Amino acid sequence: MISDSFPELVSAGESFNEDVLLDGEIIAYKDSIEPFEQLQRRLGRKQPSKNMLHKVPVRFIAYDILERNGKDLRKESLKVRRNHLEQFIHQHQLDRVMISDTIKMDTWSHLVDLHKQSRQYHAEGFMIKSIESQYREGRKRGDWWKWKVNPMTVDAVLLYANRGSGRRANLYSDYTFAVWSSDDKESRTLLPFAKAYSGLTDKEITEVDKFVKKNTKERFGPVRSVVPQLVMEIGFEDIRKSTRHKSGFAVRFPRIMRWRKDKPLDEIDSMDRLQYLLDDKQGGG
Known part of the structure; x- marks a missing residue:
């Protein structure tokens, strides 16, 4: 109740x-x-x-x-x-x-x-x-x-992975994704902006799990940071400004739309894309 x-x-x-x-x-x-x-x-x-x-x-x-x-x-x-x-x-x-x-x-x-x-x-x-x-x-x-309405979408890279729960307790299936801080290739860095837990098939989750274990950079308890290489299209229902998130944005109901094996790290979206989506929403686009 x-x-x-x-x-x-x-x-x-x-x-x-x-x-x-x-x-x-x-x-x-x-x-x-x-x-x-x-x-x-x-x-x-x-x-x-x-x-x-x-x-x-x-x-x-x-x-x-x-x-x-x-x-x-x-x-x-x-x-x-x-x-x-x-x-x-x-x-x-x-x-x-x-x-x-x-x-x-x-x-x-x-x-x-x-x-x-x-x-x-x-x-x-x-x-x-x-x-x-x-x-x-x-x-x-x-x-x-x-x-x-169709979800908003951003191409982002897997930055952190955490073990799942239930039948996925032994698999790294909970992910944190990042975008570039800007479009300036000389000074940009990767900024985490969303966590996503759903959207991949069991086969794809197993594939990501193997990647995580082979490409771990650091460990923070149950969380591993990984080599930024796996690009995914992330969909979400809404976006807003947020002082609680490092990226400055919060998104609603993020999930993985598809694995972008065709897209390299250099071509993922940046903060400019997030700002565009926010402006477009407020303008009724």
Whole structure:
């Protein structure tokens, strides 16, 4: 249970004068939706301080309604459920509970243009739903379609490796990747910018493990620094400035997209690429 982390939402729910079951999401929200990293500051905090409640206010954004006053609405069409949800939100008028926006499009090209702006609103894309769809459990396909934006990508080099966990406990399968500090070949150095644990096949992980063991430069407990040679394409959902990271950037959900065996160390990306991705996101590109 995460109720203790969000007492203001518990209070909002207790003010309902009818029984409902809502499908939605907790978001950090000030004048608009805040980045996910802000919400992470509240997660896991039991009895957050007044200062934290003030610095990181949250809201519940409702996407759907599954039950109302004992009536199961899951078999009803989305059109009917949406009417119930809009009625409920209108009747309660709570600051902490809001309803998701719906987008009506005239043309597919219009929707494509809006999709390109997703990151400006700290969104991963769209959920496209049939107006006649029921609310189905599990990963049912056909009525709902999650249209995510393509990940941002950077070509980076493996700099550190750590042993994994579980069935990978004996393999070096947790990696730290670096990019060049600049494009100036005379003065540039390698700067770590992201850790990634997923994306490679078992065969590729075994291959990397052998490389790590044969090309270790230094050991720091369970971590090994390696000869910078293995280049990977790293994908992630978002990027932001960060004073906590040596590179000055933090990325969200980094993972390995592919092993770039065709690319040498000299041709990996630099900090300029990270800055470009940040600027492009903020500009809505």
